Amino acid sequence: MSWSIWKLAYIDNDTNYYANQRVTRIKIKSWVWVNEKYIFYFLKSNIHKIIDNIWKHMIPNIKNENILNLDISLPNLDTQLKIVNFLDNLTYWITNLNKYLEIENINRSKQFKFYLDLLLNFWEDYKGQTDRQTDRQTDRQTDRQ
Numbered sequence: 001m002s003w004s005i006w007k008l009a010y011i012d013n014d015t016n017y018y019a020n021q022r023v024t025r026i027k028i029k030s031w032v033w034v035n036e037k038y039i040f041y042f043l044k045s046n047i048h049k050i051i052d053n054i055w056k057h058m059i060p061n062i063k064n065e066n067i068l069n070l071d072i073s074l075p076n077l078d079t080q081l082k083i084v085n086f087l088d089n090l091t092y093w094i095t096n097l098n099k100y101l102e103i104e105n106i107n108r109s110k111q112f113k114f115y116l117d118l119l120l121n122f123w124e125d126y127k128g129q130t131d132r133q134t135d136r137q138t139d140r141q142t143d144r145q
Contacts, residue, residue: 008047010040026067038080041087042072 011017026043028034043050050066075083 008040008044010037033077034074035077035080035084037084037088039072041084043067043070046070 026039028036028039049070074080
C-alpha cells in the first residue's frame with residue numbers, strides 16, 4: 001500500500017491550491033536568511049527522517065512537530081541559491097530525459113514488434129517462395145515434354 005502523504009510539492013505564491021486535513025503548508029516567516037525552495041529541497045531529501053518519526057496508525061500522519069523538530073542545515077543565502085539553481089536544472093534535465101526515454105521505449109517496442117513479425121513470418125514467406133519455384137520447375141519440365 002502506498003501513501004501520498006509523503007509527497008512534497010513546491011507551490012509558489014501565484015499558484016492556487018486546495019488544502020485539507022492531510023495537507024500541511026509550511027510558510028517561512030522571514031525570507032532574509034532562507035530561500036523557500038532550499039527548504040523544499042532539504043525536506044525532500046530528508047523525508048525519510050520525517051517518516052521514521054511518524055506514529056504508525058491505520059492512516060499515518062505527519063505532525064507539525066515532526067517537521068519543526070528537524071535540524072535544518074542552513075548555509076548562507078548565496079550558497080542556498082546555488083544549490084537551488086543546481087537542483088532546479090537537474091530536475092529539469094531529469095524530467096526531459098524521462099520524457100525522451102518514454103518516447104524511445106515506444107519506438108524500440110515498435111521496432112522489436114516489426115522484426116519479431118518479420119522473423120516469425122519468415123518461414124511462411126520462405127515456404128511460399130519454394131512452392132513457387134517448384135511450380136516453375138514443374139512447368140518447365142512439362143513444357144519440355
